[in-house]
Amino acid sequence: MGVSASLDAASSAFFAGPARAKQAAGPLDPLGYGSRNIGGNGDVGELEYLILHTDPTAVASKARVIDAEDPSRVAVNEYVDAVRRLACQVLDLLGEGLGLRDPTSLSRLISAADSDSLLRINHYPTTTATLQGPAEGSIGFGEHTDPQILSLLRANDVDGLQVLLPDGHGGGEQWVQVPADPAAFFINVGDLLQALTNGRLVSIRHRVMASTSRSRLSTIYFAAPPLHARISALPETVTAVTPRRYRPFTWSEYKKAMYAHRLSHNRLDHFRAPDNDATDDDTNS
């Protein structure tokens, strides 16, 4: 069985298990098992999920819950190793594309031994699997941007993911369905990558709509820097015409802002460079 199939099998078995066993992986502190409650500020969704820290010691202690048969937690560790390598390759290509003097400066942020990266496994149950059951068209996972650097999402063949495309032709912003493709990765720019590239790359708003008939299983690797990492626009992205948009901050500071607000909040707004406020697109009316 391939790396992805092994993890999917372990995840499906975990979510199909008794509530008591799932609760044993929680409570969210903030990592662990959660259900419906998807934010500290009243955000709810029609899903259950498991969040694991990706450092090998944390995987060894927490991944036991989805990998009970396997004492070395092979499924989770192998998956994390593979997606971390893929994330580094994507970041190196972006580094090249952006013309960075050191194209590896982005990937080095996430490959540090103390990186704060996470693995999140979401399970969106069907109507028959839940007591109340989601109504067709209800929100599975509310709109948000991913806060980290890069997200690598893989899901089964059940649709639901949508992205908010900016107003291109005067018709306003539009939610667009991302067709499910179990063989593909959906790669999301996170808020930190937007800040690091001074807004050249944009963290896109997305959400998941619930389905009543088939359950969606998605696995997302959130590539993050170490907590103390200083996030500041790469010098190559700051020019006379594109002045610094955000003040430097640490990932730890950013996480605090994240926990203080609702999921849908635009957290980067709190980190705007002071002298850039007047020149920004949305404040110059």
Ligand SMILES: O=C(O)CCC(=O)C(=O)O
């Ligand atoms: O489950 C999905 O397909 C997306 C969920 C998501 O956006 C997230 O966990 O950040």
Ligand SMILES: [Fe+2]
């Ligand atoms: Fe997300």
